[in-house]
Amino acid sequence: MSDPFLVVEDLTVKFPTEDGLVNAVTDLSYTVEQGKTLGIVGESGSGKSVSSMAVLGLHDMRTARITGSIKVGGQEVVGLGESKLRKLRGKEVAMIFQDALAALHPFYKVGSQLAEAYLVHHPKASKREARRKAIEMLDRVGIPQPDRRVDDFPHQFSGGMRQRAMIAMGLINDPKLLIADEPTTALDVTVQAQILDLLQDLQREFNS
Structure with missing residues (x-):
């Protein structure tokens, strides 16, 4: 069996507000193999879009606080520079x-x-x-x-x-x-x- 193409481990995304940090996603983990489909289900505001955008590095890193690991094709996305993220978006992962x-x-x-x-x-x-x-x-x-x-x-x-x-x-x-x-x-x-x-x-x- 081949390694999963997408590996998300202990992903946590927080945003600062006037009332303190808000946890949008907490300790999320999942994998997706190439050629497979994964459905993420949750109520409005549960963090589905936030976690998806994190895979492409679309959050403003001046405000969003992201911990954990997101690996796309073996490459770590969390902390990846903008120029490398641009190469990733559309070619490796699209939304x-x-x-x-x-x-x-x-x-x-x-x-x-x-x-x-x-x-x-x-x-x-x-x-x-x-x-x-x-x-x-x-x-x-x-x-x-x-x-x-x-x-x-x-x-x-x-x-x-x-x-x-x-x-x-x-x-x-x-x-x-x-x-x-x-x-x-x-x-x-x-x-x-x-x-x-x-x-x-x-x-x-x-x-x-």
């Missing part, structure tokens, strides 16, 4: 956020944002190649007429389509681990089922 409308920049076309995410890890690629990759990913997540919709702005997409676009952005660099932070919360029940089915299909396709 689908709860609110796609907030995560997508309203002033830039969806395709441009996908292409930018691709170019971060493929700096030698041309803009044409990046655009072609964006269209390919929109097609793979089920966006109709991707060669046309690639030039739409986020507000021109429905809620379900925006979430599909966020999945496309998460997968555009073929990460080994994809974290989905309640990606169906803002969607109606029918679309929720479609998004969950899509994630399962893409997991099989990408073997991740």
Whole structure:
């Protein structure tokens, strides 16, 4: 059996407030093997998003106090420098956020944002190649007429389509681990089922 790709041990995340330190996550431990799915369940405010963001080093280290260990592919994330974290994000680990409308920049076309995410890890690629990759990913997540919709702005997409676009952005660099932070919360029940089915299909396709 191969070693787990993600190993979280005794993770504790605290934030300072006027009333003192608040424990957002306390002594959390779990592992995830590549190709497997782990669901983390908890009520609102239980620390699900906080712990997920810690895996990508997304907390402001000037305020957040993080102890314990987070290893991604054997590399320790806690205390890792920003430049190395940027290389990790998107390439090794990617995240689908709860609110796609907030995560997508309203002033830039969806395709441009996908292409930018691709170019971060493929700096030698041309803009044409990046655009072609964006269209390919929109097609793979089920966006109709991707060669046309690639030039739409986020507000021109429905809620379900925006979430599909966020999945496309998460997968555009073929990460080994994809974290989905309640990606169906803002969607109606029918679309929720479609998004969950899509994630399962893409997991099989990408073997991740």
